[in-house]
Amino acid sequence: IAGITQAPTSQILAAGRRMTLRCTQDMRHNAMYWYRQDLGLGLRLIHYSNTAGTTGKGEVPDGYSVSRANTDDFPLTLASAVPSQTSVYFCASSDGTGRQAFFGQGTRLTVV
């Protein structure tokens, strides 16, 4: 089934380590997004990309970086993880015409 694939599904990471969360979509959507979900805060936008080669900062970008080398892939990197980055991370994509965003199944990250 076409959609968004995130990897890993879950990860326990030591503080200070570098980590890349992977996201791949096969719907040829132009726009992609990374969110983090924390209890009581909903989903907050970390970074987004409206098209390959461009990225933008969302609501909570500090400590995270992204790249968009091609249409399908949108990795999220934590350069030096901290415990406050413990969260569930969702990748999403949209075709940019106002239709809905489609979401991956999430990556549960625990930083210890």
Next chain:
Amino acid sequence: AQSVTQLDSHVSVSEGTPVLLRCNYSSSYSPSLFWYVQHPNKGLQLLLKYTSAATLVKGINGFEAEFKKSETSFHLTKPSAHMSDAAEYFCVVRATGNQFYFGTGTSLTVIP
């Protein structure tokens, strides 16, 4: 800037009674609005969307929402709650830059 406010963090209803989940939006223009549902330990599923067509929008599983510009509201309703409706519900607005911004969520409990 566009944003949404979900007025209730928790709602409890008895099975078979109506559901009302409230959402107000802030936007300087007619926005695109969405409701997503997240069942425990699952990803996000689109319930319905408003994109400036009919103001009463019907979604999946018997849910519907009405866009009221005069009240800047987009409340989600269902005539009769089912046990399977217990979940977290998110109101979402799509911003002019094509980003999607989430409310903080409403947790729906259905009492047998």
